Amino acid sequence: MMDWTDPHCRAFHRVLAPHARLYTEMVHANAVIHGDRAKLLAMDASEHPVALQLGGSEPALLAQAARIGADAGFDEVNLNCGCPSDRVQAGRFGACLMREPALVAEGVAAMIDACDVPVTVKCRLGVDDDHDWDRFVHFIDSVAAAGCRMFVIHARNAWLQGLSPKENREVPPLRYDWAYRLKQERPQLLVVVNGGIASLEEATQHLDHADGAMLGRAAYHDPYLLHRLDVAWFGGALRSRAELLRAYRPYVDAQLAEGALLKHITRHILGLFAGERGGRAFRQVLSEGAHKPGADWSLVERALALTESFAAAEA
Incomplete structure (x- = not known):
């Protein structure tokens, strides 16, 4: 959601969905540390609860950025291990981190030690043609052992070669059953399903198997869907x-x-x-x-x- 979920967007979505947890655009840890924080970490008081989504792979820098984010008032810090863009790959963060569970675990542990808000992870099922359940769950278990209790699972692989970021959101097949199985076998974890969810009915069906559903582009292109979901899940009157x-x-x-x-x-x-x-x-x-x-x-x-x-x- 780069260049999309800025403060103006999040303030609008909060009006539509008072109970949703909102996420920022992904911001690299270096940018948080050295960049224009007033712009990068801008947040309206109406947005809460809102999570700061970080990119990066160096534990010390992630820890520093997480601390800055928590001090700025964010309610959660989320480490992105799912973005497949060329820029992300060149910087050794995003989806390529799926191949480095020990490094991600080290980063998450450092972030947890550095701040007093929940640290969560957003990831894919695997990278390229890796369709190995054991490898996927090893990644989850390694990061969970470092203290992470919530995973947002974009339920498809990320192809780092041969597919554009747009194609990475559409071409690799969705396998929600992996997210469901993760919740079933690791009930102590909070598992949120992401990827390809385009309707109220689809989002609601995921609640039978997981703890939540994350919407991205569907919520942006049809924002009234957020309001309908909020009313369906949490009650209240549907507003025009x-x-x-x-x-x-x-x-x-x-x-x-x-x-x-x-x-x-x-x-x-x-x-x-x-x-x-x-x-x-x-x-x-x-x-x-x-x-x-x-x-x-x-x-x-x-x-x-x-x-x-x-x-x-x-x-």
Whole structure:
């Protein structure tokens, strides 16, 4: 979710799903230590609970970054061992760490010692054509022995050669049964299923076999799905898209007052009316107007009004 789940996105998703645990974009430990922390670790108070997702492989640096993240107020620090991009491979982090369970365990142990919030791991089932259950569970057991109690399992392999990051999300077959088996054989661990989950029904089915489900691109492209899931799992009344969007306005107005540009905020709400009559008009109004100087909440209201006029005409 690089360049997607920034603070503007997470604040919007919190309005939609009050009970969800939100995750940041993956940030390399070096960037946290040496970069612009005010930008990289930006977080609105409304976001909690929110996890900082780190990339890296050097235990000392991971520990330092985890401590910085916890001190900044994040509720969890998650080590990414699943991203397959070329940049990740060149830096010896992400999915290639699946081949180095001892190093990951060392890093996790150092992170746990350095901070007082939960340290979790997101991983794949294996790398390339490695389909060995014993190797996968050895990775899990090694990291669990270091103190990790929660694993987010992207239930497919990562191909480090021959597939793009996009293809890595679609081509390798999904094997949810491995995540289910892990939970069955290691009941003391929290196992969250990730990968290819695109509907409320699919996400809910995973709860019969695991402790949770993580949604990525489906939640971004159809954010109302997050709201439907939150209501289905935790109760409450289903709110309309327009009502939810207007509940986001105080955050937007506050950000604009601080100098944020509307285009950087509204890009995260373009999918709110995905599949709905008027959804295209909603996106068009925002896409064409949000970049203009002085663009403010009135543009969002204009997009909403046009969308609602389509719905009224259909009724």
